[in-house]
Amino acid sequence: MDADTNNDDQIDIGINSSSSSKLVLYSYWQSSCSWRVRFALKLKGLIYEYKAVDLSKGEQFSPEFEELNPLHFVPVLVDGDVVVSDSYAILLYLEEKYPQRALLPAADPQQRALNLQAASIISSSMQPLHMLSLLKYIEDKFGPDERLLWVQTHIEKGFLALEKLLIDFAAKYATGEDVPLTNL
Numbered sequence: 001m002d003a004d005t006n007n008d009d010q011i012d013i014g015i016n017s018s019s020s021s022k023l024v025l026y027s028y029w030q031s032s033c034s035w036r037v038r039f040a041l042k043l044k045g046l047i048y049e050y051k052a053v054d055l056s057k058g059e060q061f062s063p064e065f066e067e068l069n070p071l072h073f074v075p076v077l078v079d080g081d082v083v084v085s086d087s088y089a090i091l092l093y094l095e096e097k098y099p100q101r102a103l104l105p106a107a108d109p110q111q112r113a114l115n116l117q118a119a120s121i122i123s124s125s126m127q128p129l130h131m132l133s134l135l136k137y138i139e140d141k142f143g144p145d146e147r148l149l150w151v152q153t154h155i156e157k158g159f160l161a162l163e164k165l166l167i168d169f170a171a172k173y174a175t176g177e178d179v180p181l182t183n184l
Helices: 030-044 063-068 087-097 109-130 131-144 144-166
Strands: 023-028 048-052 076-079 082-083
Touching: 023 030, 030 087, 030 109, 063 076, 076 087, 082 087, 087 109, 109 131, 109 144, 131 144
Parallel strands: 023 048
Antiparallel strands: 023 076, 076 082
């Protein structure tokens, strides 16, 4: 059984997601982008239905999934009539629509900007560099050694940028005492 196909993904920890809409998360158990969204849903206490999309079997290319996300990437969140793809966009959507248990500091614009900047570095500059489709492309074009070297180089660059950005803000978590968007 995959880690994400058990009933724990639909637990209720006290807050109903909405009486008028049902949250559905299309996800792959090994996708770190999907993990980020599942963490946010749990932290916010939102109930959701988990729909597995097995990337190793090519299920992301099904006509049904393509209607949700023409890029064929997970995660995708469906909230009633709203469909949101891309983990960063999903996190921002959840933060706006479901403000309980905030992932961003509301009172301090500097802390909020810091969290958004760090989250953007992770989701835009580092995360895509280890996507299965990208790694396969690099390996096919340049070989397995180049694949590893390329990924290590670019992810290291992202970590160095994060270290410089967060050097003066270290606390229990990356930017404070609560779990921020940055840590997802």
